[in-house]
Amino acid sequence: MATIKDVAKLAGVSASTASRALHDSSMISEATKERVRQAMAELDYSPNYSAQNLVNRQSNTIGIVLPVRESQESLGNNPFFMQIIQGISSVCSENNYMVSLASGRTDEELKKNIETLIRSGNIRRIIFLYSKKGDPVFQYVKKQKNIACVVVGEAYEKSAVGIQYVDNNNIQAGKDAADFLINKGYRKIIFASTDMDELVQAQRYQGYCQSLAEHSLEGKNLTLSRIDSQGNTQHLQALLAEHPGIQAFVACDDIMAIRLQRLFKEMGVSADDYAILGFNNSWVTEIASPALTSVDIFPYELGEKAAGQLLQTAKQDGRSAAVIIPHRIIERESTPKLEQ
């Protein structure tokens, strides 16, 4: 394994000059830097980041924070997370950065794991894959010094320094989803969610409400559990009984849309009786029956952009505005034009 001395020798400079060139010091001419870079490439030199970490007090690693899930399965269930991680990874790979994961079954466990990343791993760049109101984990990270943080999700605190947001315009996406159904002829449209504290869901609901209000229609939210299928059936049946004439559902994501299809099936109701639209445009839309209309939010691009923002921060240390990744409705069978 080549050392900085080997690099210096090949480049015909002193070890300290080579080291300065490596760290892009303004004391070194561009020509010398280029010579050192070429020698590094030729020798396949890789700086010892552990040593640099000690000096810089930060590591070339991005920490990714997954949302807390009680159940072992629910994260795996949502392809969104693996796709966004792959987007982050590809950018890290290009920049010789590493990716570390923090997850937990409780807020406490997740906080402890992030603490390990920050304190033991010297990780100073963190991406939150969720945005949740009053989240104690995020509050903890915000209090730490010298952390650059990108939140994939809605900015509920615009003012924080060192924190950037990468997101879809979820209000607009919710509005577009409801507009789409209204244009298809539906009037009694329900929003189905799991947790309104998750800002993605709250924002989509807000957009949905805007659309319905503009069309002088009444909106209603149905909250279902991610796990308890027994209670879910009762909630759905109660809703249908109390509000006769329901025609369509905007589901907070594809998983919820599939859950609705399954609940209808269990209740002996044809899935064709209700239009359903989801979000994420994940692969499950294709296996849904009927195939699911869904709003694509481009998670891979979200991940790429989040990592890109974070690595830019590392260089510029400036604050930039929230980055918005566009969305697009992908129409399938679950939202036919309503026959009048």
Added chain:
Amino acid sequence: MATIKDVAKLAGVSASTASRALHDSSMISEATKERVRQAMAELDYSPNYSAQNLVNRQSNTIGIVLPVRESQESLGNNPFFMQIIQGISSVCSENNYMVSLASGRTDEELKKNIETLIRSGNIRRIIFLYSKKGDPVFQYVKKQKNIACVVVGEAYEKSAVGIQYVDNNNIQAGKDAADFLINKGYRKIIFASTDMDELVQAQRYQGYCQSLAEHSLEGKNLTLSRIDSQGNTQHLQALLAEHPGIQAFVACDDIMAIRLQRLFKEMGVSADDYAILGFNNSWVTEIASPALTSVDIFPYELGEKAAGQLLQTAKQDGRSAAVIIPHRIIERESTPKLEQ
């Protein structure tokens, strides 16, 4: 943030004694170690692992290697990977270890990313989430010094030092799956795979072949692409035309089972015309139509066990036999008893 000096002061020992106690030195009595441990807990002391990494030349991080996938989506599609990662994470969390990910769209990219983990991150403990014959990435890792490696998958090279295997008994699982269908009355049973170089699939196929041979039945493998749905339809149609009387499919995993259901639907064939059985018992089994019988292979436990083995290695540095996680067939609607 507490330092080792603070810990030493509270424990009433010298800093060097506290440090030795922290590293479990045999020079220090158990009573003193206990006092130091209590002081550490009280002060919430966390050793600076970057400094330790430099000394130990290895970090308190487990590197997880994901299989190469050309498409951005296919990893996210398989809930198996996120579940196994969560199992690894939970054990790492308990042991104050961190988790890093290496992924790539090509072998070259993946190799480069692992190189960064080993050379720059000083990571010496690696878990491969797949086992693939002649894999250049695994060959690269094997050549590195002082790497402890756990492969989640079949051991195709039994002799390697420093490499352990955690797996299901996939031959037995394949045999059990075929036995199950045969006991239900099926005789013409096809195995559906994507890539026989992946040892999980090859082993399940081997077990399937054993079962069919024991019952004097003929086995046949159908290879379908993970992506190309047009070619898949043609392959499936050709198979059904060439081998009339096909009754059932053992799919290499749940995703493949769902793919078959979808292909049948596209071809206008009722999914009820063929029995289908998958592997992984992932959540998609429930939304499949009909609901899918599947072999549960307990990925969370696989992840827990893989991380456990690796951390044990770190202490014992001995070689232990492959660990086998039991499997279980979960029966649903897709494999009814065949009416004679």
